[in-house]
Amino acid sequence: MDTGGSSESPTEPKNPKRGRPKTSHKAKESSLKQKSPAEFFAENKNIAGFDNPGKSLYTTVRELVENSLDSAESISELPVIEITIEEISKSKFNMMIGLIDRERVDEELYDDFESAKAREKRLAKEARIQETQAKKAALGKKMKEPASVKGVKGRGEASFYRVTCKDNGRGMPHDEIPNMFGRVLSGTKYGLKQTRGKFGLGAKMALIWSKMSTGLPIEIASSMRGQNFKSFCKLDIDIHKNIPHVHLHEKRENKDKWHGAEIQVVIEGNWTTYRSKILHYMRQMAVITPYAQFLFKFISDMGEKNVTVLFARRTDVMPSVPLETKHHPSAVDLLLIKRLISETSKQNLLQFLQHEFVKISKTFAERLIGEMGPDFSPTMSVKSLTSQQIVRIHQLFRQAKFDDPSGDCLSPAGEYNLRLGIIKELQPDMVATYAGSPQIFEGHPFIVEAGISLGGKDVKQGLNVFRFANRIPLLFEQGADVVTRTALKRINWSSYKINLMQDKIGVFVSIVSTKIPFKGTGKEYIGDDITEISFAVKTAIQQCCVQLKSKIVKKLQARERQERKRNLTRYIPDASNAIYDILEKISQNKETKRHCYEAEDNELLEKVSSQEITEISLRDRLTQHVEQVDYEMALEYAAQSGVSEEPREDIYVNSLDGSHNYIDFQSPIFVFRLCI
C-alpha cells in the first residue's frame, strides 16, 4: 500500500533535507525500524474509518462536522454549520495541480480498453435488450430497470471532491493551527471530558488521505472571538516525522468580526456509493442536535446531481457545556498515577489525593494514607514517592470502596431535544422518551437516553436503530453494537403490544460518557460486552416501551369503539326497515287485535298509521341513539383515563430575536401570550 509518504505532493515546496535521517552502515544491518504515528495511520487508515474512497469521503465529512460542533458548543454558541462537497472533474483537478490533460494515444494500454469485436458484441446485446423492453412496453407490461451490459471493464476514473466545513465556533489560536492539523495524535480534547472528538486524529486523517489521494494540502481559516485578524494556514503533513509542513501561515484582516473555522480539503471520494450514508448521517445529526443549523450542499458540474438540504434549528435549548472532571480513583492505572504525580502542583500526599481525584475528601484521604502503611504520611512530598509506594497506592485504589462519580460533568442531549429531534425528522405517529440516571462503568460516569417511535416517514417495517455516542450518530457496524443487540435480543416487543415484524419501530439510544468504549478509533460501534451499559440500554428501551404500551392500549380501545360504532351504524338501515315493516303490518291489523295492546303500544301504532313514525324517522332516531351511546362511552373513557377528547397539536416556540419580550402560543381558538 502506498503510505503517501513516498510520493511528493505536487504543490509541496521542495525541501532537500526532508525524509528519513541517513542511516549509518551499522544501522543498515539491523532490521529494527520505527514508525511515526502518522506513518502507522497512513498504512492502517481503515482503523480510522478511511477504508476506501467512498468511506473516506463520509469520514472526512463526519470528522469536520463533529469538530465544528465541539467548537461551537465549547463557547455555548448555537452551532451554524455549512458543509459543502464540490465534485471536481478530472480536467479541473489536473488544472489545480498544474498537470496538462493528455489525450490517450495507446488505447490498448488502458484497463478499460474494448476491442472492436467486444464492442460489436456489447452493442448487439444492448440492442436486443432495448427491443425486448420496447415489446414489453407495447404490451403494457411492467419493466425492470435495464441491467447495464457488462463489457467495458476497468477500474474507472477516480473522483475528486473539495470538502469545506465552516462553523461559528471558538476558532483556534493562530500559532497552534499547524500542530492541530499537521501532527497526528495532537488535540485539545484529551482531558477527562465528554467530547465528540477524543483521539486527536480525525482532521489529520482527512489530511493524510488528501496527501495520499490528491497530494493537495489542507486549508484552514480561523478566528477567535474578539480577534481583529483571521488566521490563514495551508499545510500538509510530513508523514515520516509526524510534523506539520506549512506552506502558508499568515494573519489577515477580520473586518466582519467573524469567529469560527473554515476547513477545506481536496480528496478522492465516491459520492455515488456514499451519498445516502452521508445524507443519513446529516439527518441523524439533526435528530440529536436540533439546536444546530446545518446547511449541506453537494455541487457538481452536472446540475441534476446537486443537492441542498437545510436542517433548520428547532430549539434554542442547548445542552450544558460538559465539564472537565478529575479521575476517579478506581479508574486509574499505574501509568496514570505516575503522570498525575509528575504534573501535580500539590506538594504533599494528602493534598495530592484530595485534589487530583474525585470522591476523596480530606478525612477519606487521611484514612487511605493510614491504610497505606507506616512508610506513608500525609505531609510526605508526593514527588518523592518511590515506584513501590506508587504500586501500593494503586493497589489500595483498586481495593478500597469509593463513592461513585457523579454525572454532573456529563451533558446528555436531554429528553426534550431527543423527542424534538425525532418528531422533527421522522414525524412518527407515537413517540416515548426516557432519560436514565447517571451510572458507572470502570470509574467513568455514563448516561443513557432513549426514544422509541412508531410509524413516521422514511422508516421501514421492523426495527430501525439509531445510535448516538457522545451525541454523534453511529452508522456502521450496526449488528455488533450494544443497542442493536439489546433491541433485537433482549426486548420482548410483543409484551408491549408492538409488532416487531409489522410496526415501523424507531429505536433511538444516546449514550454519553467521559469514556465511550468504542471498538476501534473509527468510533463506529460500542461493544456488547460491558454489562453496566447493556443493562442501562435495556432499561431505557423498556421504560419507553412501557409508556408506549399505555398509548397503544388507548389507541386500540379507541379503534374498537370506532369499529363498534361502525358496525352498529351499518345495521341501522336493515334494522329500521325490519322494525318499520312489522309495525306497519301490525298497525294495519290493529282494529281486530286492539284489546291485545297496552295504551302505549296503541299510541305507537297510531303514529305509524298516521305516518308520524316512518322508516326514515326510525332510522334517524336509531342513528341518534348510536351517536349518544358512543359519546357517553367516550366521556366515560376520558374520565377514566384523563385523556381530553380534543385533538392536541404540537406547538413550537420560536427563538427570541431580541425584538420582543414575549412569546405567543397560538391555537385556533386562543392566543396565550407569555411575557418575559
Ligand SMILES: Nc1ncnc2c1ncn2[C@@H]1O[C@H](COP(=O)(O)OP(=O)(O)OP(=O)(O)O)[C@@H](O)[C@H]1O
Ligand atoms: N473547526 C474547528 N474549530 C476549532 N478547533 C478545531 C476545529 N477542528 C479541529 N480543531 C482543533 O484541532 C484539534 C485536532 O482535531 P482532530 O479532529 O484531529 O482531533 P480531535 O477532534 O481532538 O479528536 P478525534 O480524532 O477523536 O476527532 C482538536 O482537538 C481541536 O482543538
